[in-house]
Every structure is written in C-alpha cells, then in structure tokens.
Amino acid sequence: MNYYAGLDIxxxxxxxxxxxxxxxxxxxxxxxxxxxxYKNAKEAFETLLAKLGVERRxxxxxxxxxxGRKLYKEADDSISEITANGIGAHExxxxxxxxxxxxxxxxxxxxxxxxxxxxxxxxxxxxxxxxAGTGRFLDVAARNxxxxxxxxxxxxxxxxxxxxxxxxxxxxxxxSEIIGLLANGHGKGEIIAGIxxxxxxxxxxxxxxxxxxxxxxxxxxxxxxxxLVAAIQEELGREMVVPxxxxxxxxxxxxxxxxxxxxxxxxxxxxxDA
Amino acid sequence: xxxxxxxxxxxxxxxxxxxxxxKTEPLPFGRTKQAQEAERAxxxxxxxxxxxxxxxxxxxxxxxxxxxxxxxxxxxxxxxxTTCIHAPEELVYAMGATPVRLCNGSYHYDQIGADFMPAKxxxxxxxxxxxxxxxxxxxxxxxxxxxxxxxxCDQKKKASAMLQEMGHPVFDLELPNxxxxxASRVYWRRSVRQFVEELRRVTGRKLTRRNLKAAMARTxxxxxxxxxxxxxxRASPSVFLGKDAFLVVNAYFxxxxxxxxxxxxxxxxxxxxxLEKAIRAAQKKAPRIVFxxxxxxxxxxxxxxxxxxxxxxxxxxxxxxxxRMLYDMTAxxxxxxxxxxxxxxxxYLKPCTCPIFTKNEDRRRRLLELVTKFSADGxxxxxxxxxxxxxxxxxxxxxxxxxxxxxxxxxxTDYSPDDEGQLSTRVEAFLESIKTRKxxxx
Numbered sequence: 255m256n257y258y259a260g261l262d263i264x265x266x267x268x269x270x271x272x273x274x275x276x277x278x279x280x281x282x283x284x285x286x287x288x289x290x291x292y293k294n295a296k297e298a299f300e301t302l303l304a305k306l307g308v309e310r311r312x313x314x315x316x317x318x319x320x321x322g323r324k325l326y327k328e329a330d331d332s333i334s335e336i337t338a339n340g341i342g343a344h345e346x347x348x349x350x351x352x353x354x355x356x357x358x359x360x361x362x363x364x365x366x367x368x369x370x371x372x373x374x375x376x377x378x379x380x381x382x383x384x385x386a387g388t389g390r391f392l393d394v395a396a397r398n399x400x401x402x403x404x405x406x407x408x409x410x411x412x413x414x415x416x417x418x419x420x421x422x423x424x425x426x427x428x429x430s431e432i433i434g435l436l437a438n439g440h441g442k443g444e445i446i447a448g449i450x451x452x453x454x455x456x457x458x459x460x461x462x463x464x465x466x467x468x469x470x471x472x473x474x475x476x477x478x479x480x481x482l483v484a485a486i487q488e489e490l491g492r493e494m495v496v497p498x499x500x501x502x503x504x505x506x507x508x509x510x511x512x513x514x515x516x517x518x519x520x521x522x523x524x525x526x527d528a
Numbered sequence: 529x530x531x532x533x534x535x536x537x538x539x540x541x542x543x544x545x546x547x548x549x550x551k552t553e554p555l556p557f558g559r560t561k562q563a564q565e566a567e568r569a570x571x572x573x574x575x576x577x578x579x580x581x582x583x584x585x586x587x588x589x590x591x592x593x594x595x596x597x598x599x600x601x602x603x604x605x606x607x608x609x610t611t612c613i614h615a616p617e618e619l620v621y622a623m624g625a626t627p628v629r630l631c632n633g634s635y636h637y638d639q640i641g642a643d644f645m646p647a648k649x650x651x652x653x654x655x656x657x658x659x660x661x662x663x664x665x666x667x668x669x670x671x672x673x674x675x676x677x678x679x680x681c682d683q684k685k686k687a688s689a690m691l692q693e694m695g696h697p698v699f700d701l702e703l704p705n706x707x708x709x710x711a712s713r714v715y716w717r718r719s720v721r722q723f724v725e726e727l728r729r730v731t732g733r734k735l736t737r738r739n740l741k742a743a744m745a746r747t748x749x750x751x752x753x754x755x756x757x758x759x760x761x762r763a764s765p766s767v768f769l770g771k772d773a774f775l776v777v778n779a780y781f782x783x784x785x786x787x788x789x790x791x792x793x794x795x796x797x798x799x800x801x802x803l804e805k806a807i808r809a810a811q812k813k814a815p816r817i818v819f820x821x822x823x824x825x826x827x828x829x830x831x832x833x834x835x836x837x838x839x840x841x842x843x844x845x846x847x848x849x850x851x852r853m854l855y856d857m858t859a860x861x862x863x864x865x866x867x868x869x870x871x872x873x874x875x876y877l878k879p880c881t882c883p884i885f886t887k888n889e890d891r892r893r894r895l896l897e898l899v900t901k902f903s904a905d906g907x908x909x910x911x912x913x914x915x916x917x918x919x920x921x922x923x924x925x926x927x928x929x930x931x932x933x934x935x936x937x938x939x940x941t942d943y944s945p946d947d948e949g950q951l952s953t954r955v956e957a958f959l960e961s962i963k964t965r966k967x968x969x970x
Binding site for chain 1: 935940949950953954956957960961964965968
C-alpha cells in the first residue's frame with residue numbers, strides 16, 4: 255500500500271500525518287519541536303511509521319511545511335503552512351458542511367485565512383512579529399499561574415466572577431499585569447478567563463480583516479483549550495468548527511497535497527511515455 | 529561610524545601585541561558592519577540566481593566597489609545631494625554640478641539614525657540621517673555643497689533641521705500638498721525658480737537655454753535606456769528579474785550619468801539577444817508581481833529577493849527608487865528659458881504618484897495600468913513601519929485592486945533582517961495562492 259506524508263515543523267510542535275492511497279487519514283503524531291528541529295522531526299516521522307506499521311519505502315511522497323520546512327531535506331517538496339492549512343481544513347470541514355474561514359493560532363503566530371470552495375487560499379492575514387495572542391502567550395500565562403497548559407480550560411469554566419480585563423497587548427507586559435492581579439487577590443479562574451478574552455479579541459480583529467464567512471474553522475494547538483474556544487465564539491458571536499485533532503490539520507493538508515502531487519507526477523510520466 | 533566590529537563568534541586567542549595595534553589602527557573596511565551587510569545582500573542578489581545577464585556584472589562590481597570596499601564616488605566640482613526624486617536634476621546638471629541621491633537602504637545606518645527620530649519612524653529616513661551624520665559615510669559621496677530636501681512627508685521635513693545641525697547646507701524645496709490645483713502649480717513653479725536661484729548662488733553659474741537643453745539631452749538618454757529596459761520586463765516568460773532592475777536604477781542614484789547610460793544600453797543589447805534566443809530568467813508559470821509602496825534601496829532588497837527566491841518575478845514596480853524615478857520622460861520644446869523651467873517643474877509635480885499628496889487617484893490608476901501592461905498576477909505592497917502615508921493608502925489601493933480581482937499582499941516591514949522567516953511564509957503562501965487560482969481557472 256502506498257502512503258503520503260505531510261510534515262509540519264512548527265515553532266512549538268512537530269506534527270506528522272499520513273494519508274493512504276485513497277487520501278484518507280491513516281494516522282497522525284505530535285511531538286515537541288525542541289531545539290533540534292531536524293532530529294526531532296525525523297524521530298516524530300519514524301514514531302508514526304512504527305505506530306502504524308508502515309515501512310519508510312511505502313511512503314511515496316512527502317511535503318514539509320511550517321517554519322522548519324526548508325530544513326527537512328528528505329522531503330520531496332515544501333509548501334507554506336497557509337496553503338497546507340487551507341487544504342487540510344477544507345478536507346476536514348467537508349463533514350461539517352464545508353468551511354470558508356480559518357482561524358489558526360500557533361506557537362508564535364496567529365493567522366486568519368479565507369478559502370474558496372476548492373480549499374484554495376484567496377486571502378490571508380497574519381499577526382505582526384509579536385507573541386501577543388499566540389500559543390506562547392498562553393504558555394507564559396500558565397507558567398505565571400503555576401498551572402499546566404491543559405488545565406487552562408477547566409479554570410476558565412470554574413471562574414465565579416466576570417473575566418478580568420487584561421489590557422496589555424505585549425506578552426512581557428501582560429506577564430507583569432497578571433502578577434499584579436494575583437497580588438491583588440484575584441482568583442486564577444477570573445484571570446484565565448480574562449486572558450482568553452484578551453486573545454479572543456485580538457484574534458477576532460484579525461479574522462474580520464480577511465472577512466468572516468461561514469463556516470469558521472478553528473485549529474492549531476490552542477484550539478485544544480475549551481476555554482479559549484468559548485471566548486472566541488463569544489467574541490465572534492457564532493459557533494466555530496473545532497476539529498477533534500486541531501493540531502494536525504496543516505500536516506494533514508500537506509499529506510493530501512503530497513498525494514495529489516505524486517499522482518500528478520505519475521500521470522505526466524505516463525503521458526510522456528506514450 | 530564604522531566603529532569597531534563586535535565579534536560574536538569566539539576566536540582563537542590573539543597575542544597581546546596584536547590587540548594593542550588593533551585598537552589604534554582603523555578596522556579594515558571590509559570588516560565594518562556596513563560593508564558586511566552590503567556584501568551579504570550582494571551575494572544573495574548574485575549567487576541565489578543562475579545565469580545572471582553578463583552585462584549585470586558592471587552593476588554588481590559597481591556596488592561591490594562602492595559599498596563593500598568603500599571606493600569614493602565623489603564627483604569633481606560642485607556636488608548636490610538630494611533626498612527625494614522631486615529635485616529636478618536637469619537644473620543641477622545644467623549648472624555644471626552633479627546630483628547624488630542620498631536615500632539610504634542600510635540597516636547599519638538605520639540604527640545610527642534611530643537616535644534622531646521617534647521609535648516608530650521610517651527606516652529610510654533614519655538610515656539617510658544615520659549615513660549623513662557619519663564622518664565618512666558610504667557611499668563615499670564626498671563633501672556636499674548643498675543638500676536639497678523637498679518638503680514631502682513629515683519625517684523628511686523634520687529631517688531638514690537635523691541635517692543642518694550636522695553641518696550640511698540644506699535647501700528646503702517647498703512642495704505643495706495637492707497636485708491638481710492651479711494654485712499649487714503656481715506655488716511649485718515658484719519653488720523651482722527659487723531652487724534655480726539657490727543653485728546659481730552655490731555654483732556661481734547661470735542657467736541658460738543652451739546648458740539646460742544640453743542637460744536634458746543627457747538625462748533623456750538615461751530615460752530612454754530605462755524605457756527600453758522596462759519594455760523587456762513585459763516579456764512572458766520573463767527575461768529579466770526585478771532584483772536586477774532595482775539594482776540598475778539604484779546605481780543611477782550615484783553613478784556617473786554617461787557611464788550608467790552606456791552600461792544600461794549594453795544590458796539592453798544583451799537582453800535583446802536573450803529574448804531572441806528565448807533564454808528565460810524564470811519559469812513560464814512563475815507568478816508575475818507588480819511591486820509598490822516604500823522603495824527598496826540597496827542593500828535592503830529584502831522583499832523583492834524573497835519574492836524571486838520563492839519563484840515569483842517582480843515584473844514592474846511603482847516605487848520612487850525605480851519606476852517613478854525614470855519612467856516619465858522630459859520632453860520640453862518651449863522657446864523661452866522661463867517657460868522651459870516651468871514645464872520642467874510641471875514634469876516633477878504632475879505625474880508623481882507619491883502618497884504624500886492629499887488625493888492620489890493617479891497611483892491607483894497607474895497600478896492598474898502596470899498590472900495590465902505587464903500581465904501581472906498580483907501586487908505586493910511594502911510599507912516601511914512608520915511611513916504613515918503608505919500605511920494609510922493601503923486601504924484604498926487594496927480596495928481598487930480587489931474590485932478588479934487583482935490579489936494584493938500587504939507587508940509592513942523595516943530594514944531589520946529579523947522578520948525574514950515570517951515574511952517568507954507570507955510571500956510563499958501568496959505565490960502559492962496565485963498558482964492555485966491560475967490552475968483552477970485553467
């Protein structure tokens with residue numbers, strides 16, 4: 255059986271996805287990026303192969319994406335994570351009646367992407383070089399509050415009072431603002447809900463720049479955080495499609511593209527021969 | 529300027545005696561930050577692309593000599609620095625002086641110039657100030673007898689007094705805020721006449737019909753050569769890349785006029801041959817881009833290089849460091865000297881598409897014209913962070929292009945190299961979306 259791989263090397267996590275001959279998702283794996291991008295990406299890929307019992311030679315084509323896409327020389331091709339995200343979200347979104355706007359929050363950036371009915375990117379915007387409103391911001395906040403990242407959602411819903419206002423748009427200043435709120439005796443739940451709303455406001459402003467069209471798809475690591483999802487939906491005033499595995503949409507998109515590029519190359523080869 | 533280089537990588541221990549001499553002796557020029565920055569940029573421009581036109585080596589060598597080795601380009605006689613394309617260079621040449629455009633593209637000078645301006649200011653203005661406050665600036669333009677500073681954007685206006693404080697004689701060439709009204713036309717004509725007076729004072733020479741005609745003949749040759757070069761960029765598949773086009777016009781800032789014309793004419797001859805032999809500079813399907821906004825100036829060709837390294841081609845531009853500078857030709861057939869000067873003034877006001885003007889429909893019209901003429905697939909809009917007028921015009925330009933179905937990528941950046949990773953993602957995604965669009969249409 256032939257397989258096609260998508261490898262998304264992000265700033266915080268490495269995501270690998272494998273699709274089979276029919277373009278169906280065979281499996282995916284997420285690992286931390288660490289400081290040795292190349293080594294960790296290679297290991298993540300091998301782990302997934304072992305998990306699925308797939309031989310390396312059966313993977314016929316591989317496309318790398320994400321910030322580290324140029325570093326992975328074994329890949330057959332590379333593509334920007336914006337294009338890959340569009341393709342992946344389009345595919346996953348089919349089960350939900352189709353999606354046209356994507357909100358993606360990653361480790362060091364956030365993006366809003368508009369796609370057409372084929373999954374092609376028509377317009378996109380990214381945040382400026384700044385960690386505010388990204389996964390890194392949540393990371394810093396969780397560390398300040400001495401809780402784990404995956405606990406943020408629970409704390410959000412456990413808040414008894416209204417979400418506090420976090421005014422600082424800079425991650426470093428927000429950090430001191432959080433410390434100040436803690437010192438004033440505010441509860442962690444209210445602070446966390448406040449952080450989520452602050453990120454949600456920034457994200458929605460970004461999404462409005464590309465134009466919101468139904469349906470809105472939300473992915474990237476922070477989409478695992480139920481509290482943040484609720485805050486963005488509240489700011490948006492509408493429901494979003496949040497996939498079961500929000501981290502691997504882009505890797506999945508790259509894998510789908512790997513399959514279609516491989517098939518296109520095969521086709522051309524046959525045509526030349528004839 | 530050219531201060532001691534901070535070594536970031538550990539080096540082998542040096543004998544104490546060597547360290548003492550290193551402190552007293554000036555640093556070899558090639559090791560200064562400015563020269564290293566230029567060297568890196570030039571290497572990218574040359575080595576990242578195969579099969580550059582042979583005639584481009586004149587320009588590559590010129591930039592290497594001037595920016596990487598610090599060779600002097602000081603012209604003999606009176607030297608007039610300009611900080612903008614609005615200063616009529618024909619008048620300077622006519623009165624026997626040599627103009628040199630001072631707008632600078634170096635991150636090194638941008639950091640030095642940051643002392644003079646608020647935190648979020650235009651890199652170009654900061655770099656120009658940084659260069660002009662240095663004792664021995666690169667390019668080595670020599671002592672300037674006058675700096676002409678057209679009163680364009682707020683930052684350039686306020687730079688005037690700072691330049692004076694640095695000891696440069698400055699002439700503020702007063703530019704109106706609108707270009708359509710008759711009142712501003714009269715105002716601008718008077719400013720240009722005052723400029724002639726100032727030039728007479730500095731050069732001690734008179735402007736005559738004869739020397740103005742001779743000067744216009746010289747600049748016309750340059751404009752003609754540029755137009756021919758520009759024409760080659762309409763070819764599809766492309767025969768000439770935007771990164772080289774920017775470098776060629778950038779050389780016009782400081783190169784000796786006649787020598788520049790010869791070099792461009794030689795380049796045109798070679799491009800003619802290449803077009804005939806169908807030697808391509810890029811792939812047939814390469815997305816064709818019109819570049820607009822804040823001007824790329826060497827060594828800051830960051831964005832055009834990112835576009836072309838990612839497989840796109842910059843087929844045309846609407847910037848004051850290239851197209852806006854040489855595209856509009858001077859063709860004056862007035863009989864009287866005063867009328868000639870007035871017509872020349874008009875040429876410097878009317879066709880200009882700079883966003884400092886209150887209304888600027890011309891810029892949008894021009895962009896649409898370029899997109900059609902050069903069969904472009906999209907527009908990349910660069911705004912230097914802090915250049916308010918370009919930042920503000922982004923909305924109306926995006927809207928106009930959107931109405932015509934032309935995709936546009938807006939990028940806010942500056943001279944620092946630290947956003948290259950982010951920018952390359954955006955540029956690549958933009959080019960990929962153009963390719964997808966074309967494929968779906970086919």
